[in-house]
Amino acid sequence: MSCKTALVRLGVLGGLLLGQVAGAASVYADEGLPAEYRPSVYAFIDAAKTKDHQAIARQISYPLKREYPLAAINNQQEMLTRFDEVFDDALLGTIAQSGVEQDWQSVGWRGIMLGNGEVWMDYDGKIIGVNYQTPLEARLKASLIAKQKSALHPSLREYERPELMWQTDKFMIRIDDMGNGQYRYASWNKGKSLNEKPDLVLKQGRLLFDGSGGNHSFQFKSGPYQYHCEVIVMGENDSPPGALVVYKNGIEILRQPVLAAQ
Numbered sequence: 331m332s333c334k335t336a337l338v339r340l341g342v343l344g345g346l347l348l349g350q351v352a353g354a355a356s357v358y359a360d361e362g363l364p365a366e367y368r369p370s371v372y373a374f375i376d377a378a379k380t381k382d383h384q385a386i387a388r389q390i391s392y393p394l395k396r397e398y399p400l401a402a403i404n405n406q407q408e409m410l411t412r413f414d415e416v417f418d419d420a421l422l423g424t425i426a427q428s429g430v431e432q433d434w435q436s437v438g439w440r441g442i443m444l445g446n447g448e449v450w451m452d453y454d455g456k457i458i459g460v461n462y463q464t465p466l467e468a469r470l471k472a473s474l475i476a477k478q479k480s481a482l483h484p485s486l487r488e489y490e491r492p493e494l495m496w497q498t499d500k501f502m503i504r505i506d507d508m509g510n511g512q513y514r515y516a517s518w519n520k521g522k523s524l525n526e527k528p529d530l531v532l533k534q535g536r537l538l539f540d541g542s543g544g545n546h547s548f549q550f551k552s553g554p555y556q557y558h559c560e561v562i563v564m565g566e567n568d569s570p571p572g573a574l575v576v577y578k579n580g581i582e583i584l585r586q587p588v589l590a591a592q
Contacts, residue, residue, distance in 0.1 A: 363434050367442060370455025371430050378425035383413050391456035397463065399474045399492055399592065418464040425449065483527050486516055493548070496559070498574050498586035504528075505535070505548050505559060513537060515550045515557060532557060554579045 377385035387409040393402035450459035489506035513535035516528040532550035544563030571591040576584035
């Protein structure tokens with residue numbers, strides 16, 4: 331996978347994952363920003379100073395991921411329509427007042443970051459991540475979560491934060507953060523709806539990271555079975571968003587790639 335593809339797939343990372351990547355970036359940040367990358371940063375800063383929505387939209391690499399369950403922004407027109415969701419006066423001010431040498435750093439294959447990772451740029455000068463949430467976007471996210479809850483089976487409506495919703499060849503899978511480092515897995519056989527009772531619910535799952543590239547997995551146990559939802563952030567260009575892998579007594583018995591991720 332190219333550096334750019336890997337970074338685009340990072341998108342906006344929620345909660346613990348964002349903290350892990352930002353922390354790693356702080357450790358491995360290079361000294362200063364090489365001169366060849368500065369013109370793109372200056373252009374982005376100038377666009378923020380003048381609040382030039384068109385220029386900012388042109389400098390973004392699409393799709394621009396937003397934190398689940400918010401939909402990704404797929405093109406310039408969508409960006410212009412949803413601009414205020416992503417860039418408020420506070421973020422534009424932070425960008426406008428940033429210093430290229432002081433506030434922007436090259437972070438290996440991850441690209442170039444502003445501050446502690448609020449904004450990420452690739453080495454082609456494209457914005458590939460905005461890890462900042464405006465109050466407007468936070469309200470929209472809360473509204474979507476409330477709508478999701480009302481559509482779920484009553485047994486699944488209590489959770490702290492939704493993590494993912496996957497469709498594989500045979501299953502619809504949902505994972506929720508229950509708080510205190512605990513996760514819940516629910517799955518329905520293909521063809522069923524989310525307001526039906528799930529066919530399988532597993533609790534007390536854990537989140538594990540695979541290196542510093544962002545790949546991670548949610549892991550659950552049920553007797554001799556282990557269910558791993560492997561989230562692929564850094565993989566090949568044609569890698570799926572993830573995979574469901576089931577083990578029995580440590581032996582893999584099922585592997586299904588994710589066909590669609592919400």
